[in-house]
Amino acid sequence: xxxxxxxxxxxxxxxxxxxxxxxxxxxxxxxxxxxxxxxxxxxxxxxxxxxxxxxxxxxxxxxxxxxxxxxxxxxxxxxxxxxxxxxxxxxxxxxxxxxxxxxxxxxxxxxxxxxxxxxxxxxxxxxxxxxxxxxxxxxxxxxxxxxxxxxxxxxxxxxxxxxxxxxxxxxxxxxx
Numbered sequence: 269x270x271x272x273x274x275x276x277x278x279x280x281x282x283x284x285x286x287x288x289x290x291x292x293x294x295x296x297x298x299x300x301x302x303x304x305x306x307x308x309x310x311x312x313x314x315x316x317x318x319x320x321x322x323x324x325x326x327x328x329x330x331x332x333x334x335x336x337x338x339x340x341x342x343x344x345x346x347x348x349x350x351x352x353x354x355x356x357x358x359x360x361x362x363x364x365x366x367x368x369x370x371x372x373x374x375x376x377x378x379x380x381x382x383x384x385x386x387x388x389x390x391x392x393x394x395x396x397x398x399x400x401x402x403x404x405x406x407x408x409x410x411x412x413x414x415x416x417x418x419x420x421x422x423x424x425x426x427x428x429x430x431x432x433x434x435x436x437x438x439x440x441x442x443x444x
Contacts (some may be wrong), residue, residue, distance in 0.1 A: 281331065282360050283358065295337050303335075305334070343367075366391060373423065384443070
């Protein structure tokens with residue numbers, strides 16, 4: 269038997285920096301369904317890539333697919349060598365920042381915020397360390413407004429009736 273598995277949602281990870289933290293999801297977690305995706309985030313991680321601009325914000329630093337068994341996710345830490353001549357930065361988590369877990373429900377195509385229970389390690393990122401999550405509680409779904417989209421309008425589809433080429437207009441308004 270062969271199983272083909274691929275992530276579809278949490279895929280925009282930074283390049284490996286050599287700094288990491290293992291996040292282990294215990295096999296006893298019952299709130300996840302098989303093939304749900306788990307994303308590990310730093311809400312104030314380093315976003316700067318190469319340039320020494322000290323840009324910080326939300327960044328996905330690790331991800332995996334739940335298969336109803338222990339899941340080991342390597343979270344990518346940031347690297348800041350700007351104090352050296354020709355120094356540079358690489359994006360990732362910052363030590364001391366809280367670990368944030370989100371779940372992409374593959375059957376509903378919805379991303380959820382979560383509350384997690386750590387049974388070992390820290391609930392904050394720490395270089396060359398690990399943390400064990402023993403339980404995940406699914407909270408509210410993230411809405412379009414959480415993604416910076418305050419409203420959208422789906423206009424008419426034309427031509428109607430359809431032919432080989434169909435145009436769908438979507439107007440997305442976001443806060444400025």
